[in-house]
Amino acid sequence: MFQLTGFDLDAFIRSTLAEDLGEGLPGGGHDVTSESVIPADARFAGVMDTRDAISVAGLPVAEAFFRTLDPEMTVEILVEEGAQVAAGTDLMRLEGNARAMLTAERSALNTVQHLSGIATMVREYVTAMDNPDCTLLDTRKTIPGLRHLEKYATRMGGAANHRMGLWDAAMIKDNHVLVAGNVGEAVRRAVEAGVREIICEVDRIDQIEPALQAGATRLLLDNMEPDTLREAVGIVAGRVPTEASGGINLQTIRAKAATGVDFVSVGRLTQSAPAADIGLDFTPL
Numbered sequence: 001m002f003q004l005t006g007f008d009l010d011a012f013i014r015s016t017l018a019e020d021l022g023e024g025l026p027g028g029g030h031d032v033t034s035e036s037v038i039p040a041d042a043r044f045a046g047v048m049d050t051r052d053a054i055s056v057a058g059l060p061v062a063e064a065f066f067r068t069l070d071p072e073m074t075v076e077i078l079v080e081e082g083a084q085v086a087a088g089t090d091l092m093r094l095e096g097n098a099r100a101m102l103t104a105e106r107s108a109l110n111t112v113q114h115l116s117g118i119a120t121m122v123r124e125y126v127t128a129m130d131n132p133d134c135t136l137l138d139t140r141k142t143i144p145g146l147r148h149l150e151k152y153a154t155r156m157g158g159a160a161n162h163r164m165g166l167w168d169a170a171m172i173k174d175n176h177v178l179v180a181g182n183v184g185e186a187v188r189r190a191v192e193a194g195v196r197e198i199i200c201e202v203d204r205i206d207q208i209e210p211a212l213q214a215g216a217t218r219l220l221l222d223n224m225e226p227d228t229l230r231e232a233v234g235i236v237a238g239r240v241p242t243e244a245s246g247g248i249n250l251q252t253i254r255a256k257a258a259t260g261v262d263f264v265s266v267g268r269l270t271q272s273a274p275a276a277d278i279g280l281d282f283t284p285l
Contacts, residue, residue: 002060006164007148009061013068015251016107031103042098043285046114048091051277055123056083058115061094061149062108070100082156084123085242091278098284105280113275114146115153119274125266128250134257134264137162137243141267150270162265169197171220184210191215201245208235221261222246229259 002009022028039231046274048062056079073096079085094101126136131204136159142150151161163169172183180186189197191214200216202208203223208278212221221232223246236242243263244256257264 002064002151006149006157007152009064012061012149013064013107015105016067016111017065021103034102038098039100040099042257043096044094044098044282045285046094046095046280046282048109048278050085050091050116050278051087051279052087053087053252054085054116054276054278055119055157056085056116056151057081057153058092058112059117061115062092065104065108066094066096066101066225067079067112070097070105072096073100074098082119082158088112095285098282103284109278109280110275113278114273115149115156116276116278117243118150118153118270118273120158120276122159122164122269124250125253125269126158127254129264131254131257131259134198134261135160136253137263137264138269139267139271140165141243143270150200154269157269159269163197163199169199170195171199172200172216173201174203174230182210183207184214187211187214188218202232203243205232205235208232212236212239216240218243220245220265227254229256229261235261241248 021030024147059077059081063077066073066075073094076093078092084088098155099192109128122136129136139146139155139161139162140149151164155161163171165198172186172190177186180189186201187198197218198216199218200211201218201220201222202211205228207221219236220243221229224232224244229244233242241262243265245265246268247262248256249268253264
């Protein structure tokens with residue numbers, strides 16, 4: 001059973017299918033094409049395959065879509081989550097009720113295409129970074145309602161998760177500093193509030209010591225070029241973990257990771273990853 005902490009798979013499956021079927025709308029609640037064209041007792045065999053070289057993510061979720069509509073469906077997942085596979089690789093085999101397969105097909109494919117697209121882009125960034133001493137992180141730049149799945153996909157691609165939301169760590173950014181007056185005061189207020197993990201964004205070298213003295217537990221070094229990052233890491237001197245963020249792409253990530261930072265975060269991983277080209281072909285039985 002596919003489980004993610006904080007994610008309700010059954011609710012996700014139900015709401016996604018309900019959206020596609022138009023439940024609650026006039027005339028909605030069913031797949032008019034399949035019901036009008038495919039006999040109720042017809043059966044299909046199906047193969048899901050990838051037309052791209054990808055890192056795989058989301059197959060157990062796709063399985064749940066099919067099993068929701070046909071609990072007796074035979075589903076065989078052929079590759080492990082996170083596996084890197086070549087174009088043309090078969091990912092899943094199915095056998096069961098034809099209407100159920102056709103109704104679930106788009107929701108299942110959308111999910112696998114999106115999550116595998118994220119995992120594949122993440123793997124490209126990890127490869128480009130080429131630094132086992134630095135960890136690639138995602139961000140909160142996720143599609144509303146899909147955060148847990150998208151952050152799962154980044155893990156399948158070889159990255160780690162930044163904070164999951166607004167609740168599990170404080171992240172003090174420029175607007176917080178603007179209201180508080182300065183970096184040190186903003187961090188001090190978070191410390192006094194009893195926040196245990198306090199990430200403080202700094203975009204200037206002279207903000208580092210005030211943030212550390214006030215009690216920041218991680219520094220996010222924002223939009224700094226490699227030479228400045230290296231200087232900042234030297235000033236921090238291992239007192240807290242450091243994170244490079246901003247202006248990081250496949251061409252710049254290696255140089256920025258090589259400055260000695262502990263983490264590099266990239267919002268594009270979840271915000272802009274293209275969908276993987278994955279298809280599903282059926283054969284009548």
